[in-house]
Amino acid sequence: xxxxxxxxxxxxxxxxxxxxxxxxxxxxxxxxxxxxxxxxxxxxxxxxxxxxxxxxxxxxxxxxxxxxxxxxxxxxxxxxxxxxxxxxxxxxxxxxx
Numbered sequence: 361x362x363x364x365x366x367x368x369x370x371x372x373x374x375x376x377x378x379x380x381x382x383x384x385x386x387x388x389x390x391x392x393x394x395x396x397x398x399x400x401x402x403x404x405x406x407x408x409x410x411x412x413x414x415x416x417x418x419x420x421x422x423x424x425x426x427x428x429x430x431x432x433x434x435x436x437x438x439x440x441x442x443x444x445x446x447x448x449x450x451x452x453x454x455x456x457x
Contacts (some may be wrong), residue, residue: 364372380388 377385
C-alpha cells in the first residue's frame with residue numbers, strides 16, 4: 361500500500377465524476393470551501409476568546425451582572441460576507457440551582 365501512481369489517480373477521478381456527475385462537482389467544492397472557511401473563522405474566534413479570557417483578570421461578581429445582556433454574536437461565512445451572516449442565539453441556563 362504505497363504511493364498512488366498517475367493511473368490510479370485518474371481512475372479515482374473518473375469514478376468520482378461518474379458517481380456525482382460533472383454538474384454537481386463545482387457546487388460540492390464550493391460548499392466544502394465555505395464550510396472550511398466557517399470552521400477556520402470559528403476556530404480563530406474561539407482561540408482569541410480563550411486568550412482574552414486568560415489574559416483578563418477575574419472580576420468579582422456583583423449584583424448588577426445579571427441585568428446586563430451581552431451583545432448578540434454574528435457568524436459570518438467569510439470575512440466581509442454580510443449576505444450569509446446570521447445572528448447566533450446563545451443557549452440560556454433556565455434551570456434553578
